[in-house]
Structure formats: C-alpha cells, structure tokens
Amino acid sequence: MALPFFRRQIPPNSVVQLKVRPADDAKDFWVASAQRQDFDGSNLPKWSDAQIRAGQTWKLTQPNAEYHGFVDLDFAKKSQAIVDLRIVRPDGTMHSTRYTPDQIGGPPLQRIFLHLFTKADGQ
C-alpha cells in the first residue's frame, strides 16, 4: 500500500495538481481514478482515468480546513505508473514536496490517500 499524501499548513487557495502516466508506454496496464471530499465532507465529482491522465487540479479555498480523498491505481498486469502529485501555492511556488516515491507498481490495487490541511488566514 502506497504512502499517503499528507500535507499541512497549506496556504488557502493553493491548488493540488495530479497527473499519472505510464512508466513504460508498452506496459500501460492500469487505470487511475480519484475520489475527493470537500472541506464540508461532501463528495466532489470523481476523476476518471482519462481525466487523470490529462491532468487535474483541485483548488483548496477554505482556510483552516481539511480535505480528504484518495487516488487509486488499478493494475491489470505487472506494470508501473508515475504519479505527479503536488500542491502549488497561490504565488506559484510548490508547497512542501511532491509525492514520493512517484513510481508505483502493481498488481494489486495501490491507493494513495490524500490528507490535506489548510492553515488559518493570517497564520
């Protein structure tokens, strides 16, 4: 099971960026999906494999709030995917570090849990 993507002290209005691509185009035997919860606990629309491959963004608007979710990589055969998961602050700089290790393999299912905490305004 993959390590979680746990980040805190995120400035409000930062953006989560997610994109997954095959480590080897000839062994692209997986599908990705993602589920997310907004700061109020409500479920946001799921991201499909095609959407995640194209690259998705998720703006964390609420200060002093928490956002959760997970990214699934379902491997049909032995293969690896490269996960580019990061948070970009409103000023364009990256918050903390990118998700590592970025190369994830299977089968079976690998799930990256997302636990994101924004900091209070003015903090």
Add this chain to the structure above:
Amino acid sequence: MKILATILSVACLVLAIPSFAADCAEDKSPGDCWRRLSGDSETAQTASATEADQETQAEEVGDLLAAPTGQETGGESLLSTTKNFLPLLAFTGLLSQGDAAQGEEDNFIADLNFLLPGGLGRNAQLQAVFNSKPKLASPITDAVDDEREATLTKRLTELDDITATFSYQWEGLNRGRSFERYRNRYEALIGQAKKSADAERVQALDTAQNNATSDINRLLVDCAKEARPEDPDRADEIDGITDPFSETFDRYRKLCGPEAETKMRSLVAQAASTAAEEVGLVRAAIKASGLDRFGELVDNQPQLFVTAKRRDRDPLVGGNETSGKVTFEWARTNLAASMPSDCHRELEGVAPSEDKVAACADRYRDFVAKNGAAIANGNRFSFAFEFADVSEAKIPLSTLLPGAGLADLTLPDSSKRIFSLGWSRDYAGPGSEPIRLDLVANYDDVSGDPIRRDRLVASLTLTRKINGFSVPLGIVYANHGEFLGDVDQVLSAHLGLKFDLFAAGGKPTP
C-alpha cells in the same frame, strides 16, 4: 499535583488507545510505521507469506506466458506458439545506421502509420528501407575478379536495393492484445467491483483514518500554539512541518514532549491500520470479482498479424522478391468469452449504464469462477502461413564488362511456402512454477527452389522456469534434411537457457 495530573493524563491516553500505541512503538518515523503496518516492509511480507507466494506464483505464470521460448532461445528448430505480436510493430526510428565494423549497411528507413479505410483501424504500418550500400549477388562475386567486382559495385546506387514492408495488426472490440483496446471495460468493471466491497465498513475505516490524520494536524497546531509565547522559534519550527510522515518520532518528542510523541505514535498506527484494512477490503472485492485475472484474459484474446514485403533489386544485387506472412493466435478462455458481446460494446462505451455494468460484472465474475484453471493453463492454438517468391535475374556480364570474356549470368527464380500449426498448454510442474508444452508442425513447400526439397518439421518443446531462468528442452523431427542430398530423416534435441538481464527495477537478475 501537576506531575500527577500529567501521569494520569498519559495513562488515560495509553489506556484509551492501547492497541495503536503499541503498534508504532519500535518505528523510527510515521512513514516507517505506515509501511510496516500496510504490508510494504519485509516483516509484513513475511507475515503474509502465503498470500505473497500465491501472488508470486500468479506473476510467474504470467511471466512464463509472456516469455517467448523456442525459436528465440533454442534456434529456429524450436518453435513456440505463444508470442505477443505487439513488439513486432515496434519498428525502430526514422533512420538507422549500420555498424561499419560489423559490416552492416546504412539503411534509410521511412515509417508511416496510417488509418486504414473501412474501420480497420490505425494498426497498419508501411516501411521503406533504402540500402545505401547494396552488394553484388554472390554468384557474380564468385565469377569475377576483385577489380571487376569493384567496377560493377560502382554502378550500384541506393535505389538498387529497396525493400517496402507493410504490416497490419488486426484489432477490434475483441481482437488483439493491446490493453488500450480493453481499458474502458476494465475501468467500468473495477468501479463496479469496488462498490461490492463492504461499503459501511469501508466508510467507517475511511472516516477513522481521516479523523486520525486530523488529530495529528491538531496535535501539531496545538503544540505550536503552546510554544509560541515562550519560544517562537520552536513554534515556527513546528509550523514548518508540512509533511508529518517524513519526520521522525524523535523530533516530535524534542519539539512537543514525550506525551505528544506517544500520542503521535498512536494516531499514526490508527491511520495506518485503518488504511490497510480498507485497502485490504477493496482488494478482496476486486479479487472476488475476478478482475485479478483480467490481464490474463486479454493475453488470451485472438490476434492476427500480417506482413507483406516487396524487395526491388537491380539484377546485379539479385532477383526481385515478394514475401509475406500471416500469423494467428487464439486461446479458448479469453476476455471475449467472458461476457456477452453487448456487454463488451456497452462497457467499452463512454458512459455505460450502471445497471448494465452491474449485470455484465456478474457475468464476468461467474465466467472467471468457472474457468479459473483454464485461464492460465488452457489450450492455445496458432496458425501461420509464410511465402516468398524470388524472380529470375539476368545479368548481362558480357555487356557490362566488355572484353572480360564473361558469359551472361542467370540467377534462377525460387519460391517457398511454409504452413505452420501450433498448440501449447501449461501444466502444473513440481513446485509452484508451471511447465509449458509447445507442439509445432511446419510443412515447407519449396518446390520452386532447385537446391531445397519439401519437408515436414515437427517440434516438441518443454519450457520450465527455474529461479528466473527459462529452460526450454526441445525435440525436433524432420522427414528430410533441408537441402537435396542431405540425410533422409533428422531427429535432434535442443536444450536452451534464457534469462532476463535486467528486472523491471533495473537490477540485474539471473
């Protein structure tokens, strides 16, 4: 009194969540604890050795199925019926340069993928190769001296040896073995399988994990808040922890005290344990739905590969040649058979209806349950037809080299047809690794070739995988030698050894 209160509060905390507090007690960092509790560490892998062994066995079966044997390892006389045609399409780049030291010619290669009319797809490729250094045919070099050979060679240009190759891989809703063709079906079925997991339990575990991480964040926020009035630098340091799992428990003790460290260990254990249980439930649901066999079913799909080649040569180089090959492979227990055709169409669509996906998932699951053994060990069949026609070439040496006293040469035409039928199957071997049996029969019709004769060649190959090595052992029977004048019957045995130089992670393996 204050000391007593602190002791009591720590005791209450430990008593409240004793099982989690113990679980991270020996770990250096939250990341280490997560990896261990989630089964990523060596310790955890040992604990679940049975499951790991089963997965390894399944992987090895898959590797063995995917590994080409026979022809690639034991010479042309050992043939395999199990191949993946996809690499055949992976032609090299636009320009290839031969190694002069090895005596190779420079070739200019032009590739063009194009869409075939009639919905046949973008699976065709046309390639043209211009040999920049064509060579004289050997009967000519045998007939002339070096000086005249050089004179004739100077007459040749890169347009005197051109090869055009057309290749086509037949793909459709249920044809071909490219995973891309089946990705939407897999995505739809996986989504349905996850719904079949114990939803209430999964939700409860998800909530518990979220709460644990929320408490970790709160612990650090409170720790910084308490430190700020007296030690703002320490408070800033705590606020600077943006990735709590990358820190060590020691640092939490130094920054926030032993009580916070104990609580942190407990919360991390809680988050990791609930995450591991949640993922375990979802993985079990996927397995129960038969989707752990999806890749094997794709590898059993029918596949057809066609190549046609035309080689235009100056008579000095040789006769013009037309050749082609059609290869077909099929296994009975495949993805196409796993569901009715309307399921394949609906699930491959953009937005299949939920009811349809659920119904198709049931059909798929039942098929896998009934055919579990046949998916890995079922019968596989192959058929191939190959032909080559070389036209006669007349070389007017008396005209090209006047005064040399040479007669004109004629290179005779020739033709061959090869029919091939193959069958393969995996059998349970000693230990956990299967033995693959390949039986291939070829009939070579070379009636147009003056120096060869028709013959039947049959080969039986046993491939055993031992510690990463594939060991093919083959027996080949031919009712004639390849050339006229050879012995009448040939029986030979071949033993090969095959291994991967580099594993997926780039580490050399035996």
